[in-house]
Amino acid sequence: MSPFAMVRQAVVFALCVVMALPTLAAEQDRIVPTDNGEQTAQEVAQSLRYSHYEDVSLDQQWSETAWQRMLKMIDPQHAYLLKSDVRQYSDLGSNFSEALENGNLDRLYEFYNLYQKRIENRLQWLLDQLEHTEHFDFEGHDRLATDDEDREWASSPSRLDELWHKRLKNAALQLALSGSPEDSDTRQPGETPEPEIPGNPRQSDDPEQHDDESESGKSEDSLRMMDDQAIISQLEKRYSNQLDRVRQTNSEDVLSVILNAAGSAIDPHTEYFSPSRSESFDIQMKLSLEGIGALLQQDGEYVKISSLVPGGPAEKSGLLKPADRIVAVGQGESGDMTSVVGMRLDEVVDLIRGPKDSTVRLEIIPAKAVDTTQTRIVRITRDTVKLEDQAASSQVIDITRDGERHRIGVIKVPMFYVDFKAEKQGRKDYRSTTRDVHQLIDQLKQKNVEGIVLDLRGNGGGALQEANSMIGLFIDRGPTVQVRDAQGRISLLGDTDRGVAYQGPLAVLVDRLSASASEIFAGAIQDYGRGLVLGNQTFGKGTVQTLDDLDHGELKLTRAKFYRITGASTQLHGVKPDISYPSLVDPDEIGESALPNALPWDTVRPVSYRQYGNPDRYLPPLRQAHQQRTSQDPNFHYLEREAELAHKLREQNNSVSLNIHQRKREMEAQESEQLSLENQRRKALGQEPIDSWADARDGEDDQTPIDQAQLRESANIVLDYAQQLQDSGS
DSSP: OOTTHHHHHHOOOOOOOOOOOSOOOOGGGOOOOOHHHHHHHHHHHHHHHHHSSSOOOOSHHHHHHHHHHHHHHHOTTSOSOBHHHHHHTTTHHHHHHHHHHHTOOHHHHHHHHHHHHHHHHHHHHHHHHHHTOSOOOOOSOOEEEOOOTTOOOBSSHHHHHHHHHHHHHHHHHHHHHHOOTTSOSEEOOSOOSSOOOSSOOOOOSOTTHHHHHHHTTOOHHHHOSSOHHHHHHHHHHHHHHHHHHHTTOOHHHHHHHHHHHHHHTTOTTOEEEOHHHHHHHHHHHTTOOOBOOEEEEEETTEEEEEEEOTTSHHHHHTOOOTTOEEEEEEESSSSOEEEOTTOOHHHHHHHHOOOTTOEEEEEEEOTTOSSTTOEEEEEEEOBOOOHHHHSOEEEEEEEEETTEEEEEEEEEOOSBOBOHHHHHTTOTTOOBHHHHHHHHHHHHHHTTOSOEEEEOTTOOOBOHHHHHHHHTTTSSSEEEEEEEETTSOEEEEEEOOOSOSOOSOEEEEEOTTOOTHHHHHHHHHHHTTOSEEEESOOOOOOEEEEEEEOSSSEEEEEEEEEEOTTSBBOTTTOOOOSEEOOOSSOTTTSSGGGSTTOOOOOBOOOOOOOOOOOGGGGHHHHHHHHHHHHHTOHHHHHHHHHHHHHHHHHHHOOEEEOSHHHHHHHHHHHHHHHHHHHHHHHHHTTOOOOSOGGGGOSTHHHHHHHHHHHHHHHHHHHHHHHHHHHHHTO
């Protein structure tokens, strides 16, 4: 599956914005289903029942799951709908399948109209509150709960008012601490009307500390970077813009919500694409889209980076990372930023797109941030993605031991690509991953390398045929992957060419973003005993989708599943490394296991295959040598400590303070811990310390040393492995 195809599996048309009173819209304002939409619903129901990989029964249990998925998509934090609303339409938990199969969507649209009015009324409520506000009081002991997953549906509008008073105060407090978007390139988010707050500041164990700050001479005003009138103006503009967007919701938008709820009730990769979304994605698939090369997915009221296109502007810049959340988008070098919190995914994509050589500014919450107040603005120049930028490349790492120099080759494979058109035309010089890697292996052999590391970090997949043929560079014929279809029939794919390009010591370096075809390659190398797998557990994308035309739009449907030659699926579990590295990527945020209703891991019968080696016998001494080296490596030590810190903060915190002094202390305490870790790393490396944690978040400055440390350690492990093989006579 190509990196661009990951966009399709990520698209969810959740219109997550805001809510309110039970008044229904006037009849002329109601959104109603169209004849096309009702016909499409019937087509989708038939496809789900008869064509999906799973044995789908559109029964009452499925209806309840689809109904809950729809509620989760439109109101994930239970912030807009009332308990009575959900109860009033609870019959949809039994009748969702009947509505789709009969093409009778009136009841679903009726519910959505109620939800739509809740949003409009809540936005108007926020604007009314601002109209009567002259001053925000950021004293007191209130906290805003950020763990919204288990919140009950509110029993009355007044209970929701309590929540929204806190949310409004929090939005104002964030602005008070941050200033305008153009004041600084590292700031707190000013664009969070209904903050999901994915990682949170630590709570103080002593609530009385709120008053200590004022007694020390710091007033509330001295902490502000924006005054009350500026805050009110900014919030009024934000909520007014959101209200305008909500009122533009049309029947196609609602149909997309309904049908994607239906698809995601079965698995996260089955989804509906309206004609406009299909056309947009076709542009992306042809690589003619001019943008930043970042694939996005909906994450509650945020849009987050799911992966970066190899060779794209975002990946080259080093400024964006997977799981970063986007809170605002601006055009050009300066000017207003547009809040995208609560905005639909397709609208965010349209804002980020633009002509080649133009600049887009993104305000992001970095993936490693433990609080939404830790945002930054990055500037990226749009460009087209070129094949050369995605092609495999190589380097040599020199290692000195006992006065002797050793050489280990590294081949970076960003994706599995092939020029299908040139191949079909019979051109002998057509480009492909396998051909390019073969040439790089020959070049490295001429440089007398003692082993090779294949770097598949961030490789989201691509052409399956290339993963199969590239395995053939390291084994002499044999099966590589099993594919099981909905009828239980298993197809066996593999390498049919005799001979190998390289027989020496080998390791495959993977991370959480290594997916699909990458997992097939790494799994086969591991199963054959052909080499070591190093790094992090992979994504776990072990399903196969096809795109089916509908009379109105398209349906991406899961039709098959991948299995390793051992019979184990790559679904959900991915490939587990023989030697693991610490990672800042939270598996609860990124990976198949983080997606709703992911298909389970299972097994089929293993196939016969030849074992090329037994790396397992060498793992104890290899792991011991690895631990000894990394315990003395400042970059590895830093990565391990920071991963532990991020995990601890995520586990500990479930609220943020609405007191400006306490909030400031929480922010400073987190930054102090981060800064301390970074300066310990710099000191150990003989580098100058930095004064601010913001200085360590400048793209390559805090990422490249870690990436290079992993690569160099992988080279050391391969050298250890080569020497173990030599000593054992293998």
